[in-house]
Structures are given as structure tokens and as C-alpha cells.
Amino acid sequence: MNKEVEERRTPCRAVITGYGSFAPEKKLTNEELAKMVDTSDEWITTRTGIKARHITSDNESTAFLATEAAKKALAEAKLDASEVELIIVATITPEMVFPSTASFVQRSLQAKKAWVFDLAAACSGFVYGLSIVQQFIESGRIKNALVIGAETLSKITNWKDRTSCILFGDGAGAVVIESKEDGRRGIIYSNMYSDGDCWEALNCQAHGSRHPSNRPLEDPKKIYMEIKGREVYQQAVRRIVEAVTECLEKCNLTMDDISMVISHQMNARIIESASKRLKIPEEKVFLNIAEYGNTSAASVPIAFNECARSGRIKHGDIIIFVAFGAGLTWGANVIEF
Ligand SMILES: CC(C)(COP(=O)(O)OP(=O)(O)OC[C@H]1O[C@@H](n2cnc3c(N)ncnc32)[C@H](O)[C@@H]1OP(=O)(O)O)[C@@H](O)C(=O)NCCC(=O)NCCS
Structure with a gap:
């Protein structure tokens, strides 16, 4: 490892101990899209590799998807929501202008101990979120965090614009990150x-x-x-x-x-x-x-x-x-x- 990187590391490692994801049940295939705009399965597949995307129903929101993914990650990590210290939701399709989507996730999980915020770095939001949590854990400031990426892009998609509507879908993924001092993992x-x-x-x-x-x-x-x-x-x-x-x-x-x-x-x-x-x-x-x-x-x-x-x-x-x-x-x- 590079000296500069090594020197900055403390004994605390930010280890992923749980992970989960959730996607809405409804799927929209390329064939179905081709009935909505002037496109084809062949064009979309060869230009993008996309065959289908999951789409939320009217009553499914970003916080709902985020919460479902978070529950799976917490179960995998065997961590009770009441122990979570920080929740970051990376999203560009938030629940509302304010409060943050993370506030709704905290409420649904009853993660009373956590401080929470949304992170608006678009597609890089989850990677940014991990980087931020790494710093808080390595400095000893927190013992664990939930980092969630959650989007309902279908709700800001122009379904008449074939150059963009073929690309996007809805879903959420979450990880639990915990501080560990006993090894190289993290x-x-x-x-x-x-x-x-x-x-x-x-x-x-x-x-x-x-x-x-x-x-x-x-x-x-x-x-x-x-x-x-x-x-x-x-x-x-x-x-x-x-x-x-x-x-x-x-x-x-x-x-x-x-x-x-x-x-x-x-x-x-x-x-x-x-x-x-x-x-x-x-x-x-x-x-x-x-x-x-x-x-x-x-x-x-x-x-x-x-x-x-x-x-x-x-x-x-x-x-x-x-x-x-x-x-x-x-x-x-x-x-x-
Ligand atoms: C969108 C993307 C698939 C388009 O592929 P491309 O090969 O660059 O295609 P172009 O935009 O040059 O369009 C080529 C032709 O296909 C047409 N076309 C565009 N969308 C089409 C569609 N869904 N179906 C059929 N034809 C389509 C265009 O009108 C154009 O026709 P023309 O040559 O007669 O003008 C590709 O540029 C891409 O994936 N870009 C990045 C996606 C992105 O922004 N992701 C989000 C950020 S991470």
C-alpha cells in the first residue's frame, strides 16, 4: 500500500457487514417500451445492454424502497435498527424537497439513535457515501452506519423522450458498515x-x-x-x-x-x-x-x-x-x- 494511504489509516476498519436490495415488482420490458415510443428491443439492447427495468407503482416512494433494502442489510448484519448511528440516503429522487428521505427511513426503521441526511451526488452518491462513512469510522467518531442508494427515476422520466426513457429504472440497495479492529477487511x-x-x-x-x-x-x-x-x-x-x-x-x-x-x-x-x-x-x-x-x-x-x-x-x-x-x-x- 502507498505510504501516504497507509499513514492515514487507524486501527478502525469500515467493514461491510450486511447488504440488501429491493426493486419494485412491476417490470417494463423493451418490447413494452417500443409500444410507447419509436424504438425497438434490438436498438436498446445493442446500444445499452438493457432488456428491462423495474418501475414503482404510484404508491411506492423512494423512502419505501430504501427502507425495504435497509431492512435486508440490517438482517444480514444482525444489527438492530435501534443501534444504527448514521443513515445516509444517496438519491436524486428524494421523498420530498424536505425533510430528507433519510428522515423517513429513520422513522420507518425506528432508528432513534441515528443522525441522518441525504446525499445528492447522483449516480456517484453511494460511492461518495461509503467514502464519507469510511472517514467517520476510521476517526472513531461512529461505530456503524447504513448507506443506502435509492431512486424512483421513473417519476422524473419523460416517457415521450426515446433518448432518455429507455435508460432508467427504480430500485434501492443498502449496506451496513461497522467498525472492526481485528483485521484487514474493510x-x-x-x-x-x-x-x-x-x-x-x-x-x-x-x-x-x-x-x-x-x-x-x-x-x-x-x-x-x-x-x-x-x-x-x-x-x-x-x-x-x-x-x-x-x-x-x-x-x-x-x-x-x-x-x-x-x-x-x-x-x-x-x-x-x-x-x-x-x-x-x-x-x-x-x-x-x-x-x-x-x-x-x-x-x-x-x-x-x-x-x-x-x-x-x-x-x-x-x-x-x-x-x-x-x-x-x-x-x-x-x-x-
Ligand atoms: C443514450 C445512448 C444510449 C445513445 O446512444 P448513441 O449511440 O450515442 O446514439 P445517438 O444519441 O448518437 O443516436 C443515434 C441515433 O439513434 C436515434 N435514437 C436515439 N434514441 C433512440 C431510441 N431509443 N431508439 C431508436 N433510435 C434512437 C437518434 O435519434 C439518432 O438518430 P439519427 O442518427 O437519425 O439522428 C448513449 O449515448 C448513452 O448511453 N449515453 C450515456 C447515458 C447516460 O447519460 N447515462 C446517465 C449517466 S450515468
């Missing part, structure tokens, strides 16, 4: 980056102070998210490569030491292209985008949960989480599982 290293100059590449403008609710929108479409797909594509490949390369360098690791790279699932072609540049063998790249589409902050924890539960990774493996999204934001975590 988050080894995290990086986080952003570039506000490129905010226009991905955005949803309504309901903020720039377009307040008490004034009519000059463009009604601004209640939906907008993306500049091509620009995002190029930036995503570049930033994923940079974040993973920096992780390997700082931790004195090579790709041979890594068992699995779990990327934000934004487009199978973006992940494949970045993996090729990083020379990651196919079997070390986890993909579940076909079933979920892009679920933003929920994407990495949903993928991690499936990867761990299917036995594709085992304790002692070194894995990398990497994400990229609106802001722009990007970042990665190196974890000994």
Missing part, C-alpha cells in the same frame, strides 16, 4: 471527484430555486430529466478509467489483485469500453444492467448485493466500486470484502 481507499462546469450534460431543473414552484416553467419539459447522451458517454468512460487507475496506484495494487469491479450500471457499452482500456478480464466485471437499467445511486449497491449473494465474490476478495454521474461526479472505493 474499505481500503476511496476517491471522489466532480466537475460542475459540465452540469448541463445531465440535469432535472424543476422544483429548485432557479425554477421555483410559484412560477410557471418556461419549458414544461424541465420537470423531467434531460441528458446529453453522447457527451456523457465519452466522459463516463474517461472518468471511470481515471478513478480505477488512481485506486490501483494509491493502493499499490494491479488488476491481478482485484477479484471484481462493480461499476455503476449506466450502459453496458460504457462499462465494456472502460474495462477494455483498464485491461480488466470479462469475468471480473459484474453486469446486471439487463434487468435493472440505470438506477443511479441504487445501481452499485444493487449490483454488489447480487454479486455477493450469488457467490461471485467471497470474503477476503479485493473489489472495486466505481461510479460516474450528474454533476458531473465520479469516484471509486477499494474494499477487502
Whole structure:
């Protein structure tokens, strides 16, 4: 491990002790989408790798999805909700403008001891959340935390815009992180980056102070998210490569030491292209985008949960989480599982 990284570490390790995910029952397939907009299963599959996405019903909200995922993670960790000290919900589709989605999760779980907040770093939110918790645990400030990525992107999707509506889905993933002093397991290293100059590449403008609710929108479409797909594509490949390369360098690791790279699932072609540049063998790249589409902050924890539960990774493996999204934001975590 790089000296600078080693020197900063305390005996407290931020170890993932529980994980879980939840997706709404309703699924929307490419064939069904092709009846709504001018597209086809063939176009969506070849350009993105997506075959279907889960969509919430009218009465399913972000906090509901987050709570269901959190319950599974707490059960796996055998940690009672009353013991949780911090809850972070990474989301760009919050329950309300305020209070935070995390407040509703705290209430549903009756996690009375926790302090809670939402984290708005779009698709990088979960990776940012782990990085923040790592700092609080390594400094000894907290003993445990729940980090949840939860999204109901279908609620801000323009279902008439074929360039964006094919991409997104709903879901939630959660992890319990606990402080352990007895070994090497845990988050080894995290990086986080952003570039506000490129905010226009991905955005949803309504309901903020720039377009307040008490004034009519000059463009009604601004209640939906907008993306500049091509620009995002190029930036995503570049930033994923940079974040993973920096992780390997700082931790004195090579790709041979890594068992699995779990990327934000934004487009199978973006992940494949970045993996090729990083020379990651196919079997070390986890993909579940076909079933979920892009679920933003929920994407990495949903993928991690499936990867761990299917036995594709085992304790002692070194894995990398990497994400990229609106802001722009990007970042990665190196974890000994
Ligand atoms: C959106 C994305 C799949 C588009 O793929 P692409 O290969 O870049 O396609 P383009 O946007 O250049 O469009 C190519 C053509 O397909 C058409 N097209 C766009 N969406 C289509 C759809 N759903 N079905 C059929 N045709 C479509 C375009 O109109 C264009 O037609 P034209 O050549 O006649 O103008 C891809 O750019 C992408 O995944 N970008 C990143 C996604 C993203 O932003 N994720 C969120 C952030 S993490």
C-alpha cells in the first residue's frame, strides 16, 4: 500500500457487514417500451445492454424502497435498527424537497439513535457515501452506519423522450458498515471527484430555486430529466478509467489483485469500453444492467448485493466500486470484502 494511504489509516476498519436490495415488482420490458415510443428491443439492447427495468407503482416512494433494502442489510448484519448511528440516503429522487428521505427511513426503521441526511451526488452518491462513512469510522467518531442508494427515476422520466426513457429504472440497495479492529477487511481507499462546469450534460431543473414552484416553467419539459447522451458517454468512460487507475496506484495494487469491479450500471457499452482500456478480464466485471437499467445511486449497491449473494465474490476478495454521474461526479472505493 502507498505510504501516504497507509499513514492515514487507524486501527478502525469500515467493514461491510450486511447488504440488501429491493426493486419494485412491476417490470417494463423493451418490447413494452417500443409500444410507447419509436424504438425497438434490438436498438436498446445493442446500444445499452438493457432488456428491462423495474418501475414503482404510484404508491411506492423512494423512502419505501430504501427502507425495504435497509431492512435486508440490517438482517444480514444482525444489527438492530435501534443501534444504527448514521443513515445516509444517496438519491436524486428524494421523498420530498424536505425533510430528507433519510428522515423517513429513520422513522420507518425506528432508528432513534441515528443522525441522518441525504446525499445528492447522483449516480456517484453511494460511492461518495461509503467514502464519507469510511472517514467517520476510521476517526472513531461512529461505530456503524447504513448507506443506502435509492431512486424512483421513473417519476422524473419523460416517457415521450426515446433518448432518455429507455435508460432508467427504480430500485434501492443498502449496506451496513461497522467498525472492526481485528483485521484487514474493510474499505481500503476511496476517491471522489466532480466537475460542475459540465452540469448541463445531465440535469432535472424543476422544483429548485432557479425554477421555483410559484412560477410557471418556461419549458414544461424541465420537470423531467434531460441528458446529453453522447457527451456523457465519452466522459463516463474517461472518468471511470481515471478513478480505477488512481485506486490501483494509491493502493499499490494491479488488476491481478482485484477479484471484481462493480461499476455503476449506466450502459453496458460504457462499462465494456472502460474495462477494455483498464485491461480488466470479462469475468471480473459484474453486469446486471439487463434487468435493472440505470438506477443511479441504487445501481452499485444493487449490483454488489447480487454479486455477493450469488457467490461471485467471497470474503477476503479485493473489489472495486466505481461510479460516474450528474454533476458531473465520479469516484471509486477499494474494499477487502
Ligand atoms: C443514450 C445512448 C444510449 C445513445 O446512444 P448513441 O449511440 O450515442 O446514439 P445517438 O444519441 O448518437 O443516436 C443515434 C441515433 O439513434 C436515434 N435514437 C436515439 N434514441 C433512440 C431510441 N431509443 N431508439 C431508436 N433510435 C434512437 C437518434 O435519434 C439518432 O438518430 P439519427 O442518427 O437519425 O439522428 C448513449 O449515448 C448513452 O448511453 N449515453 C450515456 C447515458 C447516460 O447519460 N447515462 C446517465 C449517466 S450515468
